[in-house]
Amino acid sequence: MNGYERRKQKKIENIYSVSFQLFFKFGFQKVSVNEIAQKANVSPATIYNYFGTKEQLYTDMLMNWMDKQLEQYENILDSELSFPEKTKEIMLLEAKNLNILSDEFPRSPSSELSGLMQMMEKYNEQKVMHFFNKFVSLGKQAGYIHKDQTEEMTMFYFTMYKNELGRYWEASDQERVTRSMDQLIGLFFYGLVGQVQDQK
Template sequence: MNGYERRKQKKIEQIYSVSFQLFSKFGFQKVSVNKIAHKAKVSPATIYNYFGTKEQLYTDMLMNWMDKQLEQYERILDSELSFPEKTKEIMLLEAQNLKILSDEFPKVPSSELGGLVQMMESYNEQKAMPFFAKFVAIGKQEGYIHRDQTDEVTMLYFTMYKNELGRYWKEADQDHKTRSMDQLMQLFFYGLVGRVEK
């Protein structure tokens, strides 16, 4: 990457960072390209040159944020942690990220971002699902996920558990959450019966 490309990438990252802050605080409709440009210390023309429209900037910014979250999940999955610890870390991050998306990003009228739903579905298919397939393969290989379980059912279980964990995480105090986490992960892997010794 030459100097020009590096400077351009740095500007884009700055625009993404500022956009995320402003959109999450004020919502899509109340944030102008001029406001983003001023705070990012670039010209409005620069934003229009890079993204074309405010709608495209919003979509690209969200995709960029999701890529960064997925990179964190990949680092956790590739780490030396045990599979249950990896699962716990990924599940907590995912619950936290869902909270950010639902609480901090006011609803955007679908008429203004018609392509966002399709982009999210495409992202899920092209990036999130392959990551989850890798997660399940490691879990099966290490004996934490039964080999006969399909990826589809495993993902459904993971998603249900993560969503409820996110709700619980919002409501419980920090001390209670910390004490309960190991028990919640035990339930996640072994259910109410617990580990059956052979």
């Protein structure tokens, strides 16, 4: 990457950062390209040159944010933590991210961002499923996911659990939720009966 490309990429990252802050604070409709440009110290023409429309900027910004979150998940999965600890960290991050998204999406007009949901579905199919399959494979290797359990049912269970965690996170004191995570992860892996070997 030459000097021009590096400067361009730095500008784009700055625009993403500023637009993320503004969109998620005020919603899509209430933020103008001029406001983003002013706060990002670029001209409105630069934004239109890079993204074409405000809608495209929003979509690209969101995809960029999701890529960064997925990279954090990957880093957790590749870490030296035990599999339950990895699961705990991923679920906490997912609860926080669901909270961010649920705060924003109700304020995003579907008519103006009609292609966004399809893009997110495609993103889920291509990138998230790849990550989740890796998660399941590691869980099976570590003995925390039964070897006969399908990816589909494991994802159903994981999604159900983290969605409820997200709602609990939003409705409760987040520090208290974090303190409860060890118990929640115990329930996730062993259910109400707990670790059977502990009872022998």
